[in-house]
Amino acid sequence: MAEWETIKPENKALGWFEERLPILSLVHNVVGPGTPTPRNLNYWWNFGSLAGLMLVIQILSGVVLAMHYTPDTAVAFDSVERIVRDVNYGWLLRPMHANGASFFFIAVYIHILRGLYYGSYKAPREVLWMLGLVIFLLMMATAFMGYVLPWGQMSYWGATVITNLFSAIPFVGEDIRTLLWGGFSVDNPTLKRFFSLHFLLPFVIFGVVILHIWAKKVSDSGNPLGIEVKSGADQIPFHPYYTIKDAFGMGVFFLIFAYFIFFAPDALGHPDNYIPANSMVTPDSIVPEWYFLPFYAILRSITFDIGIPGTDITFISAKLLGVIAMFASILLLFALPWLDTSKVRSARFRPTYRWFFWFLVADLVLLTIVGGRKPEGIYPLLGLLGTAYYFAHFLVIMPILGFKEKTLPLPESIANPVVKAAE
Amino acid sequence: MSTKEQTIHGEDGATRRDMLHTTAAVTAGVGGILALWPFVDQMNPAADTLALATVEVDLSSIGEGEAIIVKWQGKPIFIRHRTATEIAEARAVTMDQLIDKETDEERIHAGHEQWLIMIGICTHLGCVPLGTKDGDEKGEYGGWFCPCHGSHYDTAGRIRKGPAPRNLDLPDYAFVSDTRIKIG
């Protein structure tokens, strides 16, 4: 952690305030001119600030939509239509929020993949990584509950399917499900509590983001070379260098985001969610939002019980196993700093890991495709293979690779990225 | 190192360099402010609310001496078809008798003297005065009487006695035809 510099504003009133609450010093030392940052961060490092920006956009647009939305099964759908049709700029704010969720996930997924590629989770950044995963889990919960609010067919049936997962838990599953529902099916009490929590959780995320940035401040940013900062020559001030770079990245990201809001607002949604929820009619296929598809695929790929072969004795039912697999697929990432046994952080110097990394990305794409298809034909098998690789990647390949892999020689320093051995 | 810095400044020129960054900051600022407008404007009345901002009322069914209350923007509107006597009474009043000095002519539309159209909210503390329905107490001046604190209004809706500071307020309205008005 770089030395903490204290700001002493010349303006008397500001100085008075700063003495009592050193907010300028905070900005100065965390994202300001007094924040030494590796000079070699590439564009993949833009996605952290982009994710933060998306959180702010989601909170702003969400608070505003909540001024008009009514969480009641009788009128929830109508109130959303009223927003889009009658509320000033409602036609803009609603797609901004709906597509904003997708773009928040895009930013976060790239941010996570960047971490995986460059080994950002490795010591001393384990807590930074785990806080990020907490944010990710909270985001998933928030997004899921938010998707229920418009009370369309997909909202209703998505909520039904996901809450039913909890009934797989032995002994208390049914009771937990009833508790979640507040009734005997997804209904008015469910909608109201989902709205309440959907409003609350983003602020919890905001709090964890502050911890995440704090942890970043303590351990300093990683960098594409994955080597430690050795001298001042390796670093440049965060402001103005990375603020302007983040601003440029924001411009590019917003161009794509704006294209979706204005010219393809429904492209990432599902037409069935324009049909009001009907507990008597199930849609042809229940598909979650795209950002949940890999996990949904993992959930559905487990179709076998675990028990004693040849008997009726079952230890873990397929349903429970699917649920465990889905949650485990995220939870195991908490152990990644220790599952990865390599001494080298960046995939740049890990030629074999690089291959596996891209294989993992391809695997996630495959799982996304499988999650969006009906479980027919080849898809269940592809899903099972994809799931198997996902777990093997983290639980088998990562630990072994650390010992077996022949890594490339590391450069001398960030400022002088010449390979030592080559001299 | 010092030479290097000099070269940079020499090449760019301080003013041109500042101009570009200022433009960038100003553009971002302007964009941010413009983007905020939808977040503010959404609080203004929505289209469905605005659609109820004007009300048309058919007057043909209100007989002489009768009155009705219609709802407009959530407020009661008094519409009274005044008799010739009531009009005469209102016009006989001299200015020195009034608390809030307004002539009867100022409170009606010329050519439609019989129609008195007012917002039915007492200017004292916002109660709805009596005097519209049959059998209501009309107060000492034959107009309206506010039971909350005893304000008496005359047949032009002017405050004559009691705590109210002003005459009953008038809404914006126009005669679409002789028997039809549009309020708002």
Place this chain on the structure above:
Amino acid sequence: MTMKFTKNIAVALIAIAGVAGAASASSKADKEPIKQVWSFEGVTGKYDQAAVQRGWQVYQQVCSACHSLKYFKFRNLAGMGYEDDMIKAFAKEYEVAGEPDDAGDETVRAALPQDTFPAPFPNENAARASNGGALPPDLSLIVKARHDGANYVYSLLTGYSDAPAGRDIAEGKSYNGYFKGGQIGMASPLSEGIIDYEGGMPATQEQMARDVVQFLMYVAEPKLEDRKHMGFSVMLFLLAMTIIFYLSMKKIWKPVKEGKNFYED
């Protein structure tokens, strides 16, 4: 290396984006909707006002007998190019429920611009009872609630045919290859010349289907033109801003690229 990374990510993103669309295309109908060109598509798309107005005529005279339009208010006619007094006149032809009278009995009154277009049936059961058990869906959002909605509605309305050999069609149902399952409760609604267009346009089945799709798209999204219009300005602004940011970034970073050191030691 970075190039390869970028390329791979791009491929992955495109694949993910494609899935959302592919995932929803799984409903079972015999035929895929016919592709039509619509004026409201594309970045500069606009409604064809004359077609929307004709479609409104088709809806009033044909569809409204069975299908409600619960999010459509008479005042929305303003966006279709009608003046205030015409809208009032349109509304006046319909009756809606008024406030209870002094005796508490229900009343009816002429519709006003702020009123919703009246539904043909008082409730779902009445609608089913009059339609052989099938429920005519509300049409306010039909174009958005179906995959490839505009083409789907057009294809459905023009796609009635004899059932393929060996396919049993129940009494009172019709065969339509674009409809999920093939059996539809609605008989072919648009027969040639069923309405007289006000402008004298020949009322062919295709013409009426195209017009009513324009109208239903307008009903589904009255703000479509605002959206695209504003989107154009926003994109231009963002593009200019991004370019300025880029130039500013290049200038700011120049000393860093030239190897300037900011910290001692």
